[in-house]
Amino acid sequence: MIRLDNINLTFPGFAIKNIDLTIREKDFFALIGPTGSGKSVILEIIMGLIPFSSGRLLFNGKDMGQTPVEKRHLALVYQDFALFPHLSVAHNILYGIRYHGIKKNEGHKRLDDLANTLGLKRILDRKPHNLSGGEKQRVALARALILNPAVLLLDEPLSALDPEFHGEAKNLLKQIHQDMGMTIVMVSHNFGDVMYLANRGAVIHQGRIRQTGDITTLFEKPDSLFTARFVGMKNIMPARVLQGNVRIEGSDAVIETSMVPDIDQGYMGIRPEEIILLSQKADTAENCANRFCGTITRVASQGMFVEVHVQSGSLNFEAAWPRRYLRDFQIASGRDATIAFSPQSVHIFQD
Numbered sequence: 001m002i003r004l005d006n007i008n009l010t011f012p013g014f015a016i017k018n019i020d021l022t023i024r025e026k027d028f029f030a031l032i033g034p035t036g037s038g039k040s041v042i043l044e045i046i047m048g049l050i051p052f053s054s055g056r057l058l059f060n061g062k063d064m065g066q067t068p069v070e071k072r073h074l075a076l077v078y079q080d081f082a083l084f085p086h087l088s089v090a091h092n093i094l095y096g097i098r099y100h101g102i103k104k105n106e107g108h109k110r111l112d113d114l115a116n117t118l119g120l121k122r123i124l125d126r127k128p129h130n131l132s133g134g135e136k137q138r139v140a141l142a143r144a145l146i147l148n149p150a151v152l153l154l155d156e157p158l159s160a161l162d163p164e165f166h167g168e169a170k171n172l173l174k175q176i177h178q179d180m181g182m183t184i185v186m187v188s189h190n191f192g193d194v195m196y197l198a199n200r201g202a203v204i205h206q207g208r209i210r211q212t213g214d215i216t217t218l219f220e221k222p223d224s225l226f227t228a229r230f231v232g233m234k235n236i237m238p239a240r241v242l243q244g245n246v247r248i249e250g251s252d253a254v255i256e257t258s259m260v261p262d263i264d265q266g267y268m269g270i271r272p273e274e275i276i277l278l279s280q281k282a283d284t285a286e287n288c289a290n291r292f293c294g295t296i297t298r299v300a301s302q303g304m305f306v307e308v309h310v311q312s313g314s315l316n317f318e319a320a321w322p323r324r325y326l327r328d329f330q331i332a333s334g335r336d337a338t339i340a341f342s343p344q345s346v347h348i349f350q351d
Ligand SMILES: Nc1ncnc2c1ncn2[C@@H]1O[C@H](COP(=O)(O)OP(=O)(O)OP(=O)(O)O)[C@@H](O)[C@H]1O
Pocket: 011, 012, 014, 033, 034, 035, 036, 037, 038, 039, 040, 041, 042, 187
């Protein structure tokens, strides 16, 4: 278990403030947050590359503040993989073993095993400039894994890969996590990757932790306006809640929420994919407490889905629907639509 206990660090123009974080054994822990929020700095503090000014860093209860990098049993894989260009794949992978006191024979045995597991056998003699992005990533992972780290730290490990390799590499990380029973801490900007891979995580903003917990909780139940916006919550409106009824400022509408307790000044948010379109055939209508008739005011393609805005009285809802709805339900600006969402989809949070 890794514990960051009230860690602080100040750079000119940027500070890490009161970081309290627990990463449990076998967690796949994601650090997410806007660019420049301090995610990589936190990874480097754990690794031992940046000294912090106050607080404690504990591994299994043991203070690691003064422990040098090579004695921490960690390995860090960078976004650009940072391979040595003049060394072959095999020598890149073997590079760290002598600094970690691993005997040559043992190192070669591990190299053999990893080359098999990660499919690197036929490229062991090649130099990094001859490798594809996916191959470079596997070499960087092998170079980290050969040290048998207790924890693998990954700084945006998938962002340099094109879509063809992305899916493959994502599955490989999942496999490493499951098969090797490893604790992994990953910085990522890709919510799809985070939701697929991580079980827990933290949202970082301006050097502080804004929310930490289960990945699904972070995405579905953000506890602040900042986290809600950051994780893609939409339909955010100033609201008050009384006994499960949400009143939106400037509207007569009453929206049911399953969230308690009462809040006098807060916000409502609904993920756009939680808003459903009620076609005439839809029998789900009766089950939907929150039902609004309105006019479609905007339809915008977002790649695999369409963003659709529906104006109902003074409320404007944003929904995300599959592209085929354009054809199946003749979704278009100016047409009428009835939308609905369940009380469980109506989230309430404060600033
Ligand atoms: N060694 C350093 N000395 C001074 N400032 C630094 C140092 N390392 C990082 N910073 C600053 O700390 C801030 C946070 O950087 P960091 O790389 O942790 O952000 P990040 O959240 O990982 O961003 P991104 O998602 O863009 O990678 C930045 O303003 C950066 O310039």
